[in-house]
Amino acid sequence: xxxxxxxxxxxxxxxxxxxxxxxxxxxxxxxxxxxxxxxxxxxxxxxxxxxxxxxxxxxxxxxxxxxxxxxxxxxxxxxxxxxxxxxxxxxxxxxxxxxxxxxxxxxxxxxxxxxxxxxxxxxxxxxxxxxxxxxxxxxxxxxxxxxxxxxxxxxxxxxxxxxxxxxxxxxxxxxxxxxxxxxxxxxxxxxxxxxxxxxxxxxxxxxxxxxxxx
Amino acid sequence: xxxxxxxxxxxxxxxxxxxxxxxxxxxxxxxxxxxxxxxxxxxxxxxxxxxxxxxxxxxxxxxxxxxxxxxxxxxxxxxxxxxxxxxxxxxxxxxxxxxxxxxxxxxxxxxxxxxxxxxxxxxxxxxxxxxxxxxxxxxxxxxxxxxxxxxxxxxxxxxxxxxxxxxxxxxxxxxxxxxxxxxxxxxxxxxxxxxxxxxxxxxxxxxxxxxxxx
Numbered sequence: 001x002x003x004x005x006x007x008x009x010x011x012x013x014x015x016x017x018x019x020x021x022x023x024x025x026x027x028x029x030x031x032x033x034x035x036x037x038x039x040x041x042x043x044x045x046x047x048x049x050x051x052x053x054x055x056x057x058x059x060x061x062x063x064x065x066x067x068x069x070x071x072x073x074x075x076x077x078x079x080x081x082x083x084x085x086x087x088x089x090x091x092x093x094x095x096x097x098x099x100x101x102x103x104x105x106x107x108x109x110x111x112x113x114x115x116x117x118x119x120x121x122x123x124x125x126x127x128x129x130x131x132x133x134x135x136x137x138x139x140x141x142x143x144x145x146x147x148x149x150x151x152x153x154x155x156x157x158x159x160x161x162x163x164x165x166x167x168x169x170x171x172x173x174x175x176x177x178x179x180x181x182x183x184x185x186x187x188x189x190x191x192x193x194x195x196x197x198x199x200x201x202x203x204x205x206x207x208x209x210x211x212x213x214x
Numbered sequence: 215x216x217x218x219x220x221x222x223x224x225x226x227x228x229x230x231x232x233x234x235x236x237x238x239x240x241x242x243x244x245x246x247x248x249x250x251x252x253x254x255x256x257x258x259x260x261x262x263x264x265x266x267x268x269x270x271x272x273x274x275x276x277x278x279x280x281x282x283x284x285x286x287x288x289x290x291x292x293x294x295x296x297x298x299x300x301x302x303x304x305x306x307x308x309x310x311x312x313x314x315x316x317x318x319x320x321x322x323x324x325x326x327x328x329x330x331x332x333x334x335x336x337x338x339x340x341x342x343x344x345x346x347x348x349x350x351x352x353x354x355x356x357x358x359x360x361x362x363x364x365x366x367x368x369x370x371x372x373x374x375x376x377x378x379x380x381x382x383x384x385x386x387x388x389x390x391x392x393x394x395x396x397x398x399x400x401x402x403x404x405x406x407x408x409x410x411x412x413x414x415x416x417x418x419x420x421x422x423x424x425x426x427x428x
Binding site for chain 1: 221222223224225226227228229230231234256257258259261262265292293294295297299301307308309311312313315316317318319322323324362363370386387388389393403405407408409410411412413414415416417418419420421422423
């Protein structure tokens with residue numbers, strides 16, 4: 001039973017990391033892992049993992065640790081990944097095309113079912129399996145295609161307009177790749193993607209190697 | 215003074231989040247923030263923030279909190295962001311072009327100075343300010359352009375070959391967007407980008423709204 005309190009975004013991102021680490025261990029044939037070892041592999045305090053998992057249940061056996069397959073099943077259920085989510089891409093530029101051609105998403109539980117753009121020269125063009133549809137038809141298509149998640153990959157100046165179409169279509173979840181803040185009603189969830197986080201990890205390590213940040 | 219122990223990747227990712235939150239507060243005109251409020255905004259335990267910041271110094275004043283501008287400066291220095299890093303993109307497909315055209319990176323301290331691809335039909339083509347160069351010339355160009363970070367945006371089956379060229383060129387840091395593991399010598403740092411983390415955050419919230427994961 002999930003506690004009713006608000007669960008912070010970074011907790012969910014950590015949970016995605018736990019899932020990835022546990023799935024790697026499962027593929028390597030491991031059955032059980034101690035909470036301290038799991039914490040180390042995930043790069044967090046053991047108390048943080050315990051606190052995070054406590055959001056949705058009692059896990060782990062004292063003196064033994066966690067049963068990997070059970071924990072994977074529970075985390076997947078918790079994250080809503082025991083369901084396939086229909087997604088739409090809005091903005092078919094370079095990034096939109098790259099995501100449309102991404103092979104890994106369906107495997108993770110996300111299926112792209114619609115590609116939208118407002119450029120009349122792109123409408124009707126086929127990208128992979130999908131034909132680009134005018135963004136103004138998003139509302140009508142969202143119902144037909146049962147779209148639950150929208151991914152914004154427009155230029156920053158068009159992100160808000162894309163968000164407006166998405167909201168009007170009744171879609172309640174947005175991943176925004178455009179480097180622009182968008183405003184949406186309170187019941188719509190937005191997650192922002194920022195590539196630079198990954199570059200920052202490298203920056204830190206390079207500076208450290210060179211003794212620049214010590 | 216940074217402690218000499220290994221600092222986990224997720225600590226650095228958290229530090230990038232702290233920086234982003236602090237920069238937002240600074241822009242809003244705030245001077246000081248309590249550690250509990252900062253923890254709440256960043257979605258972590260106050261003890262986690264204290265532990266993370268303890269890697270590189272003593273921060274915060276008991277009963278007052280953190281001085282925002284000071285902490286921003288210290289975190290930037292710690293992350294190596296008081297330096298501009300020269301980056302190369304290897305693999306000029308849709309994703310490579312999207313990153314080349316990304317306006318936000320120079321502002322964050324990352325400058326793309328080289329675009330490489332092994333496709334003879336692409337070599338010489340101009341993308342933005344840069345001309346695509348044959349990946350086989352990476353070694354020679356890395357010195358000339360002082361490339362410190364390489365970003366792999368090839369298809370998965372070409373990621374290892376790209377990594378080999380990067381390693382041979384003496385570049386010690388790689389962000390890998392290709393959904394494929396790569397092997398590199400121990401002194402080369404790799405960070406993998408996985409878009410699906412963001413989709414998982416939405417999946418969790420949608421499932422919760424629908425009562426599916428409770």
